[in-house]
Amino acid sequence: MQYQEALDYLYSRLPVFHRIGPIALKPGLDNTLRLCEALGNPQHQFRSIHVAGTNGKGSTSHMLAAIYQSAGYRVGLYTSPHLKSFTERIRLDGQPIAEDEVALFVTTHQSLIESIEPSFFEVTVAMAFDYFARQQPDVAIIEVGLGGRLDSTNVITPLASVITNIGLDHTDILGDTLPKIAREKAGITKAGIPLIIGETQSETTPVFTEIANQLKAPIVFADQLYTVADAGLSDGVRNIRVQSGDGETLSYTLDLTGGYQLLNVATALATVQALQSILPVSTESIQTGLQAVVPLTGLNGRFQTLHQQPRVIVDTAHNKPGLEALFTTIQSIPFASLRLVIGLVADKDRTAVLLSLPESAIYYFCQADSPRSLPAATLQAEAASLGRMGTTYPDVNRALAAALQQATPDDLILVTGSNYHIAELIKL
Structure with a gap:
């Protein structure tokens, strides 16, 4: 198959959430695990950071990718949905996966896809994991598609689990209260793995704390570690001041100019700090990454x-x-x-x-x-x-x-x- 043929095949054969909504979802992780097992379990062959949340998970994922790229790491990035091209979903150092890679994956594994009958999203997750396993990035940032506990991406054991915030969205699938939704998203928490929560919310904090304690996962709340203040717009970037818990204040510029990005900055910084002993990053690399998220990662559509x-x-x-x-x-x-x-x-x-x-x-x-x-x-x-x-x-x-x-x-x-x-x- 050529690239367009491969895409047409996936769209025509598999249920696609962004076309038909919740009925495209296939409950549970069985299909993803079966796909991954047939591919040699690629999800265990690269280091990752898992990012969930109602809002901000895409921006936070791109910020993390930009920071780690600026620090000299080879960085994979999986996000969804795409805006213009399917290849945007799977990136390596900001570059989309080649169309030939997509076509080859679908052609090679067509019989596997037809035997398992997964959803479109399950196939894209398996494709991304297979690609990262072969490309061996230093770390891959993996954005959750929907929820967390039953999301297809939740077959990885990451270096850190990140949850940006909790809001009322997809209530027909995740639950109709903030605690119910928080519990679904907290399903990405792994035993002993750091859990970074972006926003302290009175209704959800007890849920996160309970699950972290059960799994002995070190938990931090980003907005308690960092205070990010707006210092105004200039020359097309947003200036920010970041004060850490020890009283140190640093100035950064951010090319994602929406005011709502300040909380996402705190989440990204808390994640970088939690992994500093594994993936060291300098202050200079953080600044370089934050001021060039768009060109480094290809992010579009955020203010x-x-x-x-x-x-x-x-x-x-x-x-x-x-x-x-x-x-x-x-x-x-x-x-x-x-x-x-x-x-x-x-x-x-x-x-x-x-x-x-x-x-x-x-x-x-x-x-x-x-x-x-x-x-x-x-x-x-x-x-x-x-x-x-x-x-x-x-x-x-x-x-x-x-x-x-x-x-x-x-x-x-x-x-x-x-x-x-x-x-x-x-x-x-």
């Missing part, structure tokens, strides 16, 4: 500016806590009018999401070319019932074009919501 006058920002926030954090940053930016280009998936708690959006914005409702995407007209009607008024467009590019045409140079256009319509942006 990314696409255009000036009017300023166009794209951000993949798609749940209530993520959007609330995003709009906290938006409030710090001067603008005449806010124009919001948004699309959502149909299987989300849309009322909570819509109520987190400002009533004063001018809305451009759109939809992605995906069976999961909520029709723009339905989104418009639901938003209107909550006082968010706007016009519908068949896709994100036409919605953005209309916003640009109607905006003044001092307006702010924000493209957010579902990853899937953001992925269709031509200029991303």
Whole structure:
């Protein structure tokens, strides 16, 4: 098979979450373990860091990759979903896996895939682990897909387990309270392996502490170790001051400019500190990595500016806590009018999401070319019932074009919501 044939085969044959939602999930780790066993158990053949969380796990994973790359390590990175190309999911030193590697894996293991009948995600995890086992990075950063306990990535024994935060998302799968969701995500905790929690939350701290104690896993809360303060934006980067528990204060610059990234910085720093004896990193390498996360790792869609006058920002926030954090940053930016280009998936708690959006914005409702995407007209009607008024467009590019045409140079256009319509942006 050629690359496109291999992708078409996977998409047509296997259930894909980003196309059909939760029914694509295959409960348990059996399929992943069977795939890995047939591949020689690659998950045990490279060192890893496992990253879970409701929001921020992607940004934290990319920060860690950038820091370790800057320190001279060879770094693997597995994330999901992709925005533009499937190959974005599997990277080595920031470079996506070659299309030929994807085609070869699918061609070589087609009979295995057909005998096990895994999900699309289970195959991509096995592909990533096989690739890293052969490439032998010094460390691979592995982002959880959904949840933790039953996520396909949870067959590794990492150097550290990281959980950024807990919010109400995927409640139909993970539970309808923060403690229930925390328990699912804490399922990545391993006996004796350091557990780094990004945010101290009163409802979830007892869950994490209980599980860490049961497994004798050293636990730290990043926001108790580091205080990260915003020192303002300049020249397209965010300046931050980091104070550690011993009173030392250091200044860094971060090319991920969303204000919500400050907590992710603390999580990344706490992880680096926990592994300092295994993977030593200098202060200089941390600074180099944080100021160049995007070019070092290829991260897109995190408070990314696409255009000036009017300023166009794209951000993949798609749940209530993520959007609330995003709009906290938006409030710090001067603008005449806010124009919001948004699309959502149909299987989300849309009322909570819509109520987190400002009533004063001018809305451009759109939809992605995906069976999961909520029709723009339905989104418009639901938003209107909550006082968010706007016009519908068949896709994100036409919605953005209309916003640009109607905006003044001092307006702010924000493209957010579902990853899937953001992925269709031509200029991303």
